[in-house]
Amino acid sequence: MLLVVCDGVSDRPVKQFDDKTPLQAARKPAMDAIARNGISGIMDVIAPGVVPGSDTAHLALFGYDPYKAYTGRGPIEAAGAGISLVKGDVAFRCNFATSADGRHVTDRRAGRIRSGTAALAKALSGMKIEDVDVIFKEGSEHRAVLVLRGPGLDHRVSEVDPHSEGEILRSEPLSPGAEKTARLLNEFVRMSHEVLADHEVNRDREKQGLPKADIVLPRGAGSVGDLEPMSERYGLRCAGVAGVTLVKGLCRMVGMDVIDVPGATGGLDTDYMAKAKAVLQSLETHDFVFLNVKAPDIAGHDGDFRLKVQVIESIDMMLGLILKDLHEDVVVALTADHSTPISVKDHSADPVPVTISGADSRVDSVRKYDEISAAVGALGRIRGMDLLPIMMGMANRSAKFGA
């Protein structure tokens, strides 16, 4: 089985472009071939009217109920940064920020700092606060991840991040068991300023007239729910090919083998052909391969119609390469994790088109992969959590329930 997720590719009609969606405007013979040879439909990735995040959406596409599995963004970012969480950990997404005095934030992104964060992170990671270990790792630009590991932690604490310039807040417990975590979190913020304010990287930045990355603002506290690995849940060897850290983290959280593809950046410059090769190779050793391409979402957030069309056409070339060498027995599903309409420049609740074809799959009259064509296909209107079971059924990998 192969699941291809074009991140945010789903859209709405755009007046200035002949009332077409980017998918309707793009030339995409490979995507249309999947639609022509299989069954199509539309999909509420989480539920009708719910705007999916990339994290909750992918959980649903992997068959996990995001309302049960999801506790904050921290753990997902941590998984994405390659930190393997254990039960009891509390994880936060963080920003390196600029503060005058360790209390007042003047720039929440430290001038979108691009280099030196690895050294700054190293200075923080490995600290101990009371009996709890601090694991800290840099992400892209000003982003980072904090994991607290030790006894008696609870993620239900209030925010320290003011989410704008201003005073740093004091974290308070939001549940009776969370006093210790709130206390450690406040202490971590204080210590981060102590450690970073005079760090070499910041002395250099000061010389260059750049804002110092002299404090860390954690947010999005969460702990790992117990996610049963896909191998156990479905009896499938699963592999994930993705460029962007968040999605990689989700793959790890559900126990996929994450295939590192040099050149798969998660950006607009991602190496599509390297990804195609990685997918074909993974299919030889795995039952289920997941491929995420982030670029359409980026074009959607930018509100750039022409860029989104261009990105779709690049993905289509990659898909063409994959389809050419794909064993005919492989069940292929093509879909999106959410809509990122040009007119909205953010995720929306509009359902996404989905099309599935395989060896002896049913074939409906849909001949194109887009929001309108797919909606009248034989798949009907499904939910994200239904997709993997439907693929397994078509691939004859589902067990009989009953006699």
Place this chain on the structure above:
Amino acid sequence: MLLVVCDGVSDRPVKQFDDKTPLQAARKPAMDAIARNGISGIMDVIAPGVVPGSDTAHLALFGYDPYKAYTGRGPIEAAGAGISLVKGDVAFRCNFATSADGRHVTDRRAGRIRSGTAALAKALSGMKIEDVDVIFKEGSEHRAVLVLRGPGLDHRVSEVDPHSEGEILRSEPLSPGAEKTARLLNEFVRMSHEVLADHEVNRDREKQGLPKADIVLPRGAGSVGDLEPMSERYGLRCAGVAGVTLVKGLCRMVGMDVIDVPGATGGLDTDYMAKAKAVLQSLETHDFVFLNVKAPDIAGHDGDFRLKVQVIESIDMMLGLILKDLHEDVVVALTADHSTPISVKDHSADPVPVTISGADSRVDSVRKYDEISAAVGALGRIRGMDLLPIMMGMANRSAKFGA
């Protein structure tokens, strides 16, 4: 957002009228314009195969699960019997039963009594016990509904029904506030025997050698729950424009501003133009306006095809006026709360057509608003509870779940 509910407008094909439904036969340019500019589908207002009442249907259309909004089966049976419950009521489903002496049950179904129960119910309904009113209505065969209406009631009382032949139980309070209800319930059972034992219907049954329906056994106590107002649940200022009392009552239950429109009678003579004006005015001060027109349901209950067509054409003129002055950003949904087919003369479980259009809504190939055309539209088959979330999504009023 504007939600227009044409009460009971949905129908089945009628042989004598060229196998058309009233919606297919009517001239309705405004309704068809909404369909042409948006996406259509069919909707199971509650669930497939469930015949909606107007009360449960509207609860679902406002996004409330009618199975949760009501506690216990009693209120649902009461709604089914056409009794409109208000907050504080306690409702029971009941059996007419046979008892030797008012204490010992010999037949829990009074020989599955088939006739005369309306007269028996009438003898019980309208009684007063202490300061509480008794509303009692027969159902099919031996079934009936009891509603206690008055101050200080609580549905948490134990059963009187032995659920087999034997001694009638004494109801006891299951919570500290339920003493009064338990006392009244025991008293009602005693009085039911007193009133029914010598009733004319039972004297006749005795002559025919049939078991007397000489006592009532209530069970399944329940009350109407506290519904979270729509303003809090969705963050929307909501207004309702309706003529008929039941629907107005439901609007109040969910915290809508109920707009009183002089001349909006809820009947066939309702002042459509006054309603149109009220809708347009309400849209200036509210995020979500709900409009109910009762007349198609009345024509359906009468089994009058021509009248239903005529009513549809009147509603269409009203919609035309509304659409002419409507801001293009308003997301408009047009649907029904249930089907009231000419051939059935009552509500049916047939799904209803639904069409939604708005500023940059997707547009499918459906060009007419009717039961058959809508069913192949891009909305697919949805449920009543999905409608409001879908409208909110299209109006960009939904919050993101996740990152």
